[in-house]
Amino acid sequence: MDGALAEYLSxxxxxxxxxxxxxxxxxxRYGVDEDGIGWLVLDRTDASANTISDxxxxxxxxxxxxxxAELPEALVIRSAKPGGxxxxxxxxxxxxxxxxxxxxxxxxxxxxxxxxxxxxxPTIAVVHGPALGAGFELALxxxxxxxxxxxxxxxxxxxxxxxxxxxGTVRLPQLIEPTAAMQMMLTGSSAHTKKAHDxxxxxxxxxxxxxxxxxxxxxxxxxxxxxxxLMARAFALASARxxxxxxxxxxxxxxxPKVHYPAPYALIDIWEKHGNDGQAMQKAExxxxxxxxxxxxxxxxxxxFFLRRTLKNAARDSDDIARVHVVGAGIMGAEIxxxxxxxxxxxxxxxxxxxxxxxxxxxxxxxxxxxxxxxLETRDALDRLMPDPAGYGVASADxxxxxxxxxxxxxxxxxxxxxxxxxPGAILATNTSSLLLSDFVDHAPAKTRFAGLHFFxxxxxxxxxEVVTHDKTSAETRNRLVSFCTAIDRLPVAVADRPGFLxxxxxxxxxxxxxxxxxxxxxxxxxxxxxxxxxxxxxxxxLADQVGLDICLDVAESLTKSLDTPIAEIPALLREKVEAGxxxxxxxxxxxxxxxxxxxxxxxxxIGDDLxxxxxxxxxxxxxxxxxxxxVGSADEADAAMIFATGFAPFRGGPMNYARARGHxxxxxxxxxxxxxxxxxxxxxxxxxxxxxx
Ligand code: NAD
Numbered sequence: 207m208d209g210a211l212a213e214y215l216s217x218x219x220x221x222x223x224x225x226x227x228x229x230x231x232x233x234x235r236y237g238v239d240e241d242g243i244g245w246l247v248l249d250r251t252d253a254s255a256n257t258i259s260d261x262x263x264x265x266x267x268x269x270x271x272x273x274x275a276e277l278p279e280a281l282v283i284r285s286a287k288p289g290g291x292x293x294x295x296x297x298x299x300x301x302x303x304x305x306x307x308x309x310x311x312x313x314x315x316x317x318x319x320x321x322x323x324x325x326x327x328p329t330i331a332v333v334h335g336p337a338l339g340a341g342f343e344l345a346l347x348x349x350x351x352x353x354x355x356x357x358x359x360x361x362x363x364x365x366x367x368x369x370x371x372x373x374g375t376v377r378l379p380q381l382i383e384p385t386a387a388m389q390m391m392l393t394g395s396s397a398h399t400k401k402a403h404d405x406x407x408x409x410x411x412x413x414x415x416x417x418x419x420x421x422x423x424x425x426x427x428x429x430x431x432x433x434x435x436l437m438a439r440a441f442a443l444a445s446a447r448x449x450x451x452x453x454x455x456x457x458x459x460x461x462x463p464k465v466h467y468p469a470p471y472a473l474i475d476i477w478e479k480h481g482n483d484g485q486a487m488q489k490a491e492x493x494x495x496x497x498x499x500x501x502x503x504x505x506x507x508x509x510x511f512f513l514r515r516t517l518k519n520a521a522r523d524s525d526d527i528a529r530v531h532v533v534g535a536g537i538m539g540a541e542i543x544x545x546x547x548x549x550x551x552x553x554x555x556x557x558x559x560x561x562x563x564x565x566x567x568x569x570x571x572x573x574x575x576x577x578x579x580x581x582l583e584t585r586d587a588l589d590r591l592m593p594d595p596a597g598y599g600v601a602s603a604d605x606x607x608x609x610x611x612x613x614x615x616x617x618x619x620x621x622x623x624x625x626x627x628x629x630p631g632a633i634l635a636t637n638t639s640s641l642l643l644s645d646f647v648d649h650a651p652a653k654t655r656f657a658g659l660h661f662f663x664x665x666x667x668x669x670x671x672e673v674v675t676h677d678k679t680s681a682e683t684r685n686r687l688v689s690f691c692t693a694i695d696r697l698p699v700a701v702a703d704r705p706g707f708l709x710x711x712x713x714x715x716x717x718x719x720x721x722x723x724x725x726x727x728x729x730x731x732x733x734x735x736x737x738x739x740x741x742x743x744x745x746x747x748x749l750a751d752q753v754g755l756d757i758c759l760d761v762a763e764s765l766t767k768s769l770d771t772p773i774a775e776i777p778a779l780l781r782e783k784v785e786a787g788x789x790x791x792x793x794x795x796x797x798x799x800x801x802x803x804x805x806x807x808x809x810x811x812x813i814g815d816d817l818x819x820x821x822x823x824x825x826x827x828x829x830x831x832x833x834x835x836x837x838v839g840s841a842d843e844a845d846a847a848m849i850f851a852t853g854f855a856p857f858r859g860g861p862m863n864y865a866r867a868r869g870h871x872x873x874x875x876x877x878x879x880x881x882x883x884x885x886x887x888x889x890x891x892x893x894x895x896x897x898x899x900x
């Protein structure tokens with residue numbers, strides 16, 4: 207980084223601002239450099255990342271008043287946080303706010319950004335890392351945006367059941383092609399440097415060291431604003447917007463039905479109505495945002511956001527795992543090892559099959575590509591990932607993750623071999639999904655440092671990891687594993703060593719019920735549609751095919767053997783499919799035909815409550831059992847685990863939140879009814895009647 211810029215960012219060159227009694231709490235620093243450029247640097251004093259709070263905006267307003275009077279040659283707005291520009295609005299302040307308070311807060315906030323937009327000197331946002339939500343809206347109020355190191359721009363409010371509320375709905379469609387702007391807001395997707403430039407969001411993409419030259423070019427008027435083309439002008443016509451809005455609603459309905467996700471439709475409505483009148487759009491945006499904030503959907507999605515944050519911050523100590531060895535480079539081992547290397551740790555991987563190690567390197571390349579890593583970052587990640595057929599890395603690893611086949615005798619052999627070679631103090635964690643840790647304790651190198659790290663497939667897409675402890679695992683080991691998970695950007699939930707742990711224990715009754723329904727003659731498309739309508743990301747039959755029917759059968763058999771109460775009979779059809787070699791997606795055929803990609807079940811029109819309850823209530827009942835038995839510590843953790851491992855309808859806030867909304871007594875009564883009609887597997891867990899659970 208340019209030395210002078212570094213000084214501005216660190217604050218040493220901005221003593222001027224401080225000496226002149228900078229307003230507010232000091233979230234912003236301001237100074238004017240030798241070229242007469244004003245530098246307004248956001249560096250929240252109370253957080254490691256910038257978010258746009260009420261205090262940040264008030265302080266900005268005070269600075270802008272002064273800047274407006276002094277008028278520098280140009281004003282640069284940037285962040286001093288290494289992690290990025292700004293992550294969005296301060297959700298804590300918004301959550302639980304009533305509509306009236308939200309409207310008045312937003313109206314005031316709009317006034318601040320309008321003041322920024324109205325400054326008569328050129329204003330330039332210099333963005334590194336993410337500029338999201340209100341952070342992006344702040345950058346949008348500037349005349350120019352320069353993207354540097356790994357900049358990305360996005361308005362992800364739909365993920366919280368909202369749409370942009372700080373002028374994004376007005377300014378983004380005015381800046382770029384309106385349909386591209388709507389697409390970004392409706393999907394919540396981000397545009398990285400090059401795409402941001404192509405779309406017209408970023409005027410320039412430069413390296414930090416060329417920033418001064420870029421600023422000079424803007425001041426000399428050498429950076430032309432791109433015109434948005436004919437299409438943009440056409441959308442000034444109400445009839446053109448109406449046509450596009452109809453198409454957008456149709457698309458939105460496919461991805462997120464209005465009954466569950468009202469925000470995209472509210473956004474389309476206000477754009478259709480006011481898309482050619484900035485002021486009316488601004489008013490409508492504020493009112494609509496305040497209204498959406500009161501919806502159950504938004505409340506529950508904000509709840510899911512907080513749950514994620516709690517898991518992210520679950521680490522008590524700093525992570526002390528530097529070197530990792532993974533045993534087995536199959537489906538899971540390869541994913542786990544590649545992900546860990548991508549997150550900056552050195553990983554050695556052993557496998558008896560050298561081809562598996564080769565495939566792992568290819569997979570790691572794909573994961574880097576999906577994560578938008580550039581050539582240098584990809585090379586570094588691959589350098590950290592070392593195929594190690596003889597397992598030399600075991601001796602220096604702080605953590606060994608076992609991802610060998612799900613065969614007890616093989617795992618016992620692997621553990622006994624590791625016990626001879628692991629260094630003192632190192633942890634051994636198995637990725638088993640269906641075996642009990644307690645059965646292997648005697649083979650493990652050290653009982654207190656033996657645990658489970660249950661990753662889900664694919665590791666790069668499913669953020670949850672179950673940190674499994676048995677009776678002898680020490681609290682220190684559990685804490686070290688929790689810290690490790692957060693350090694590799696995964697979300698840890700601590701669970702006890704019981705059959706299926708939490709996630710598979712809860713998911714299996716749901717999957718098996720779906721297959722029993724097929725046995726009864728209910729079309730698989732109808733079953734999948736019922737789950738999709740409830741809000742699951744995919745139907746249970748499709749999910750079973752995705753997971754692999756052989757794996758489903760293994761987990762189901764192992765659960766049936768080890769649980770006192772039956773989860774469900776194992777449907778004959780499942781065995782028949784596996785015996786015939788129809789394992790699901792991986793073999794090209796399972797319940798669906800996967801030979802030409804992903805089957806999308808034809809939506810089925812009629813879905814009765816009975817069908818939905820038959821699928822969902824067994825999942826809820828299993829969560830209740832896990833809570834009562836202490837497999838998971840709290841209803842919040844159960845909700846988080848099911849949302850972040852299985853995608854359980856996030857707008858319902860998780861299974862236990864859904865049960866609370868429906869009422870525990872109602873759930874109990876409904877399960878009793880189902881048990882009478884369909885059998886003992888629906889018997890309500892004692893949890894529903896237990897006052898503690900309410
Ligand atoms: P897999 O069969 O794809 O991979 C196992 C790998 O281990 C193979 O490459 C095999 O060659 C290798 N191997 C066998 N013996 C070995 C030894 N002695 N030393 C080193 N390598 C050896 O299996 P998988 O699906 O990756 O599952 C691995 C583990 O992860 C299992 O315990 C499974 O229960 C668990 N798991 C699987 C999934 C899933 O969806 N596949 C999800 C979560 C957890």
